[in-house]
Amino acid sequence: MSATDVDGARAAGTGAPARSTTPLAGASGEKRRMSLTHKRNLRLGLLFISPWIIGVAVFIVYPVTYSIGLSFTRYSGMATPTWVGVQNYITAFSDPLVAKATGNTLFYAIIAVPLGLVVALTLAIAMNQNVREVAWYRTIFYAPSLIPAFAMSFIFIVFLNPQFGVFNQVIGLFGGSNVNLLGDPTGVKIAIILMAQFGAGNAALIFLAGLRNVPKTVYEAARVDGAGPIRQFFSITFPLLTPVLLFNLITGVSGALQVFTEAFVITNGSGDPDGGALFYMMYLYKTAFGFAELGYASALAVLLFLTGLALALLIFWLSRRFVNYDVDAA
Amino acid sequence: MTTSLTEHDSSAASSTAKNSSHLAERRRQRAEDADQNNRRADGTLRPWYSTLIARIVMIALSALFLLPMYWMIASSLKSNEELAKFPPTLLPQSWEFGNYVKAITAMPFLQFFANSAIITVSVVVLSVVANFIVAYGFSCIEWPGRDKVFLVVIGTLFLPFPVTLIPMFDMWARLGAVNTLFPLIIPAMFGSAFFVFLLRQFLLQIPRDMLNAARVDGASEWTILWKLVFPTARPALTTVAIFAAVGAWNDFMGPLIYLQDQRVQTLSIGLQTFRSVNAQDVSFNQLMAASFLVILPLLVLFFIFQRYFIRGITIGGFK
Numbered sequence: 146m147s148a149t150d151v152d153g154a155r156a157a158g159t160g161a162p163a164r165s166t167t168p169l170a171g172a173s174g175e176k177r178r179m180s181l182t183h184k185r186n187l188r189l190g191l192l193f194i195s196p197w198i199i200g201v202a203v204f205i206v207y208p209v210t211y212s213i214g215l216s217f218t219r220y221s222g223m224a225t226p227t228w229v230g231v232q233n234y235i236t237a238f239s240d241p242l243v244a245k246a247t248g249n250t251l252f253y254a255i256i257a258v259p260l261g262l263v264v265a266l267t268l269a270i271a272m273n274q275n276v277r278e279v280a281w282y283r284t285i286f287y288a289p290s291l292i293p294a295f296a297m298s299f300i301f302i303v304f305l306n307p308q309f310g311v312f313n314q315v316i317g318l319f320g321g322s323n324v325n326l327l328g329d330p331t332g333v334k335i336a337i338i339l340m341a342q343f344g345a346g347n348a349a350l351i352f353l354a355g356l357r358n359v360p361k362t363v364y365e366a367a368r369v370d371g372a373g374p375i376r377q378f379f380s381i382t383f384p385l386l387t388p389v390l391l392f393n394l395i396t397g398v399s400g401a402l403q404v405f406t407e408a409f410v411i412t413n414g415s416g417d418p419d420g421g422a423l424f425y426m427m428y429l430y431k432t433a434f435g436f437a438e439l440g441y442a443s444a445l446a447v448l449l450f451l452t453g454l455a456l457a458l459l460i461f462w463l464s465r466r467f468v469n470y471d472v473d474a475a
Numbered sequence: 476m477t478t479s480l481t482e483h484d485s486s487a488a489s490s491t492a493k494n495s496s497h498l499a500e501r502r503r504q505r506a507e508d509a510d511q512n513n514r515r516a517d518g519t520l521r522p523w524y525s526t527l528i529a530r531i532v533m534i535a536l537s538a539l540f541l542l543p544m545y546w547m548i549a550s551s552l553k554s555n556e557e558l559a560k561f562p563p564t565l566l567p568q569s570w571e572f573g574n575y576v577k578a579i580t581a582m583p584f585l586q587f588f589a590n591s592a593i594i595t596v597s598v599v600v601l602s603v604v605a606n607f608i609v610a611y612g613f614s615c616i617e618w619p620g621r622d623k624v625f626l627v628v629i630g631t632l633f634l635p636f637p638v639t640l641i642p643m644f645d646m647w648a649r650l651g652a653v654n655t656l657f658p659l660i661i662p663a664m665f666g667s668a669f670f671v672f673l674l675r676q677f678l679l680q681i682p683r684d685m686l687n688a689a690r691v692d693g694a695s696e697w698t699i700l701w702k703l704v705f706p707t708a709r710p711a712l713t714t715v716a717i718f719a720a721v722g723a724w725n726d727f728m729g730p731l732i733y734l735q736d737q738r739v740q741t742l743s744i745g746l747q748t749f750r751s752v753n754a755q756d757v758s759f760n761q762l763m764a765a766s767f768l769v770i771l772p773l774l775v776l777f778f779i780f781q782r783y784f785i786r787g788i789t790i791g792g793f794k
Contacts, residue, residue, distance in 0.1 A: 183618070183619055186616050186617055186618040186619075187618040187619055187620075189612075189616050189618070189696055190612050190613075190616045190617075190618030190621055191612075191618070192612070193608055193609065193611055193612025193613075193616060193696070194609050194612035194613060194624070196605050196608065196609055196664060196665045196666050197609040197612075197628070197665060197666045197671060199665055200662065200664075200665025200666055200667075201627070201631065201665075203646075203665075204639065204643065204662055204665065205631050205634065205639070207642060207646070208638060208639040208640075208641075208642035208643055209634070209638060209639075211641075211642040212638045212639075212642070267536075268536070271529075271532070271533050271536055272784075274526070274529050274533065275526070276526050276529065276530060276533075280778060280781055280782070281537075281778075282533050282536075282537060283777075283781045283784075284774065284777055284778045284781065285537045285540050285541055286536070286537070286540050287777055287781075288540065288541070288543075288544050288774060289540055289543045289544065290721070291721060291725070291770045291773050291774060291777070292543060292544065292547065292766070292770060293725055293727070293743065293746070293766060293769070293770070296547065296762070296763065296766040297543060299759065299762075299763075300543050300546050300547060300550075301543075303546065303550075303563065304542075304546070308562075311542070343540065343543055347718070350714050350717065350718075351673065351714055353710070353714075353784055354677070354710035354711050354713065354714045354784065355677075355710075357710040357784050358677060358680065358710055358711070385680070388676040388677070388679060388680060389676055389677075391676065392672055392673055392676045395629060395632065395672070396632065396669065396672075399632045399633050402633065403635055403636070426635060429635065429637060430637065433637050439641075442637060443638070446635045446637055446638045447638075449633075449635050450633055450634055450635060450638065453630075453632075453633025454630050454633055456633075457626075457629050457630065457632070457633060458626070461626070461629070470679040470680055471680075
């Protein structure tokens with residue numbers, strides 16, 4: 146794409162396009178005046194998103210079609226796939242391991258997503274303090290997010306050691322008795338959730354960018370109106386953070402549904418004890434690369450994808466009530 | 476709340492002069508940062524003790540978040556015998572810097588480093604430019620059906636990775652691109668759902684009135700993108716650059732699949748090879764040394780570039 150292409154298409158919107166304050170509302174109203182502008186904007190919009198359109202066609206549509214096709218077959222990766230109709234989907238709904246993996250994944254998502262948001266926002270506020278050494282705090286809070294997942298998992302195995310790990314020493318300080326988190330089906334999930342919190346630096350950076358985006362003048366105006374720091378947080382900072390909150394929520398849910406590496410390393414690929422860390426993606430991975438049932442694995446992948454999509458739509462629909470894109474309104 | 480376009484024009488005109496005074500610009504930013512250190516978010520001067528509580532909280536949080544990194548470094552300096560000791564020692568009794576020498580010599584470190592650097596720099600540049608352009612199309616231009624198409628972007632976030640794994644490998648293999656860096660760099664040219672979504676959330680907050688005022692004045696979308704929107708989106712673009720860098724540098728699955736030839740392999744793969752080769756004598760210390768060496772460049776870069784999280788240039792009538 147060159148600059149001249151865009152310059153050629155030139156200056157859209159000499160009329161005043163309707164201002165959209167909700168994420169999903171298209172430009173509406175003033176229809177007659179807008180129709181010409183609409184056409185021009187449509188051309189321009191498609192031009193700007195054209196790299197993504199090409200990317201989706203090549204890197205998404207093609208492989209997804211391929212996988213959907215495979216989901217109706219029995220396929221080991223070697224012989225030619227055999228058509229089995231919806232058999233894989235019927236199997237999935239009666240497979241006790243799918244039920245177990247779904248339960249584990251939901252348990253993880255329901256705790257890890259809200260907790261992750263709170264931890265990330267706390268870190269972001271800490272990263273945004275006006276102190277001289279703030280560069281150090283930012284680096285320290287973000288540092289664990291840089292540690293490769295497998296190395297982090299090894300470190301955690303040492304931390305959680307039932308006899309000597311730091312975790313149990315801290316519990317001991319408060320008079321508690323030793324617990325072996327990794328030996329308990331619920332404990333292992335909690336351990337993985339706790340470990341994930343050390344990676345909150347990523348979401349925190351996004352919140353930080355959001356905090357840095359709030360115009361200083363809005364705070365000045367609030368101060369003139371006599372708003373204290375807590376009032377300022379809830380009436381200014383938080384509403385203006387809702388667009389990034391929506392982002393962190395959606396990507397958090399997407400990540401939680403696909404939780405894999407940490408559980409894989411910590412349980413050495415087994416998902417034990419007692420299937421407590423058998424998350425959906427782990428079961429999918431095992432089906433595909435362990436048992437070489439690529440057809441069944443594709444069906445599982447399609448089901449996960451559809452579930453995620455449904456959740457995303459639900460969150461977007463709810464987000465109309467709480468997300469505020471309008472800086473002026475604050 | 477009117478937007479002064481002459482102001483933007485003059486700032487655009489002076490941008491040519493700005494290139495030469497890049498250092499002055501940085502100095503100005505630093506001074507601004509230093510000034511902010513003594514002020515509240517609302518701009519009032521604050522008393523000296525007001526940061527004390529914040530500092531205590533942050534130091535406590537830091538201690539917690541330093542724990543994994545500390546453990547990594549401490550373990551990397553211990554001997555095998557000391558690692559096996561229970562309870563574990565807090566500080567290494569004898570400092571085994573040899574672990575680092577072994578980690579470096581166990582793989583062609585410089586070669587891997589160079590490959591990782593080429594991939595990372597390319598991916599960062601392409602990601603920032605491509606995602607910024609696409610996100611602009613999804614936020615600053617109002618076109619019919621835009622927000623419905625955007626739901627497709629969100630949808631792709633939920634694609635499980637095995638779905639694309641096999642067909643994509645198939646495609647790159649047929650193009651003869653396996654064992655080249657292309658499969659890891661080219662996709663960045665087309666934007667990613669994660670970054671487009673992230674940038675869109677920020678760009679939607681830019682007042683429409685300001686963009687429209689620029690359009691009335693005859694500015695093309697391309698000019699608005701770079702002259703008006705780019706400066707205000709700086710914190711968000713910084714985030715994209717950091718994530719793209721970390722993602723490319725630490726990417727494990729991609730190099731594992733596409734780079735089988737040692738000549739083109741990256742540090743993350745070197746780490747994995749190192750891990751499996753040494754699996755027998757479980758040299759956890761060397762593994763931690765190698766891991767730390769791999770993430771050290773990222774840590775340093777982050778420390779340098781976190782500065783760019785300064786407030787984006789204030790937009791619209793908010794001056």
